[in-house]
Amino acid sequence: MEFSDKVVIITGGSSGIGFAAARLFQAAGAQVVLVGRNQGRLDRAIEQLGNKAFGISADVSLSGGTQKAVSQTIEKFGRLDILINNAGVSIPNETDLETFSEESFDETINLNFRSVFLMTKYAIPYLLASLGNVVNVSSRLGIKPLKDDAFIYASSKAAVNMFTKAMALNYIQKGVRFNAVCPGATDTPLLRNVFDNSEEFSSYVHSTPLGRIAMPEDIAHTILFLASEKAAYITGGIYPVDAGASI
Numbered sequence: 001m002e003f004s005d006k007v008v009i010i011t012g013g014s015s016g017i018g019f020a021a022a023r024l025f026q027a028a029g030a031q032v033v034l035v036g037r038n039q040g041r042l043d044r045a046i047e048q049l050g051n052k053a054f055g056i057s058a059d060v061s062l063s064g065g066t067q068k069a070v071s072q073t074i075e076k077f078g079r080l081d082i083l084i085n086n087a088g089v090s091i092p093n094e095t096d097l098e099t100f101s102e103e104s105f106d107e108t109i110n111l112n113f114r115s116v117f118l119m120t121k122y123a124i125p126y127l128l129a130s131l132g133n134v135v136n137v138s139s140r141l142g143i144k145p146l147k148d149d150a151f152i153y154a155s156s157k158a159a160v161n162m163f164t165k166a167m168a169l170n171y172i173q174k175g176v177r178f179n180a181v182c183p184g185a186t187d188t189p190l191l192r193n194v195f196d197n198s199e200e201f202s203s204y205v206h207s208t209p210l211g212r213i214a215m216p217e218d219i220a221h222t223i224l225f226l227a228s229e230k231a232a233y234i235t236g237g238i239y240p241v242d243a244g245a246s247i
Helices: 016-027 039-049 063-077 102-130 151-174 198-206 216-227
Strands: 007-011 031-036 054-057 082-085 133-137 177-183 238-241
Touching: 007 016, 007 063, 007 102, 016 031, 016 039, 016 082, 016 216, 031 039, 031 063, 039 054, 054 063, 063 102, 082 102, 082 216, 102 133, 102 151, 133 151, 133 216, 151 177, 151 238, 177 216, 216 238
Parallel strands: 007 031, 007 082, 031 054, 082 133, 133 177, 177 238
Antiparallel strands: none
């Protein structure tokens, strides 16, 4: 897959799935823009990728942050071809509706769904100009929720899936594609943050269908394909990448 002269924005790009995707896009010739809230983590990611990568410190759950991310990308490169909406959060111990706070609800919805809406809103004029595409990173929980756990997280990802389909329908004749990947359990800081200790994490890993969880690269390869010209006939798709866990 070839991405020479393509400009890619990846939110939440300084670690996990976003960083793995950044490596693949860069290796395929793309100009990669990483967007993240943690400046130190962002600096370390850019250092690992080398001086061809570009980092923007911004909170994409806020309108000002998304506008900054898009405008600085255009100022730097003059175009935008691919948007990867990957930023997300999962609140630990989301097991009881009665004790789940409104603040945690807002944080989950704002970063997991509002950021997708805002980034798409401000990026779409440039994606229309380049006939680009969007890949949203959702979750298998957006397809099939868990019992007694992660109910707001699952709801936020279901919203991402429906937004992906709605945008695909509305922009298909304008030349912009929208797809979503729905990772299962993936070895990222976000997942590890959910568990209280390494024993709990290890037990969870062994309970998965393959007896292992995905590495970020497992998900990133699917993102790369959906963003490529090889997927030119694919839009509106919601793709589980979860070793069968969603079925």
